[in-house]
Amino acid sequence: MTQDAIRLKGLTKTYRGTRGQPAKQALKGIDLSVPCGSVFGLLGPNGAGKSTLINILAGLVTKTTGQVTIWGFDQDLNPRQSRAAIGVMPQELNLDPFFTPRAALEVQAGLYGVPASQRRSDEILAMIGLTDKAQSYARSLSGGMRRRLLLGKALVHHPHILVLDEPTAGVDIELRQMLWNNVRRLNQQGMTIILTTHYLEEAQEMCDEIAIIDQGAVVARDSTANLLGRLDARTMVIHPEGPVAALPQAQGITASQREDGAVVLRYHSRQTSADQVLSAVQAAAITIRDVKTEEADLEDVFLALTRPHADNPERGAPS
């Protein structure tokens, strides 16, 4: 299958105002495609519209206008097939406290019409590390175990696409690693993964492609590598051998000195090469004891794209 796992065209959502509140347009015409087999990150500040988007995909929120195609099925024309193609691990720990993990998986499989012969509850329990808790009440499970059970529930109907809404918010390192190992394995087996996260480092590490949403619109959508390449701000930090008489001076380079004596040189790699920066250092008669350069990370890109100020050159039309 070469087509997109998800395709959104002109997707809008306006929540009706309640109790005198004005209506809120949470999505303002989203065009977005998620390639099959990718790990796709959906990022954005609080209130950007990520949950609204995910809930529309999951069939939990009704869109206002636009077209949603999931695994080739138009959500309006083929609601059953499009729902069957996607599994969602929600943010909230909404589990029935009186169900055991095994029962929760079986009931969920029943809801999706998975015949008993095709259910894989034991396999899923093993994968999420809950085999020995299979018969315990959900209310006796720890927060981490509940989260794992939610992942299991999202997988009962063998979906092509797995959506994870803030899966690692507030979880410990062990659980985070377990989740990511599972996600990587599922992706290697061909599953398309869509995830929202507040941990940009995590998105940088996990996602091949990223869309950044801000105020209901896509402000960037690119491969993670390209997004990182977009910001060409560089910092070179030089630890000099001895005291510095004068800071380097050259066009395109902003030099400053830290309290520990290190000289910090900021430049843009598209205009100034590292070689030119080093020449300026030499010209200032600074002997280098140690040098390191720092590149922009996803956090820098994210801030540059979602900063609410008008003087934000990065914040242009979506690519």
Ligand SMILES: Nc1ncnc2c1ncn2[C@@H]1O[C@H](COP(=O)(O)OP(=O)(O)OP(=O)(O)O)[C@@H](O)[C@H]1O
């Ligand atoms: N049921 C609702 N009724 C009215 N407004 C809503 C409703 N749900 C969300 N909104 C508003 O729509 C906008 C987008 O919210 P949404 O929850 O989709 O954002 P988000 O990006 O998921 O944020 P967060 O990261 O904080 O979860 C916000 O302004 C929010 O207040």
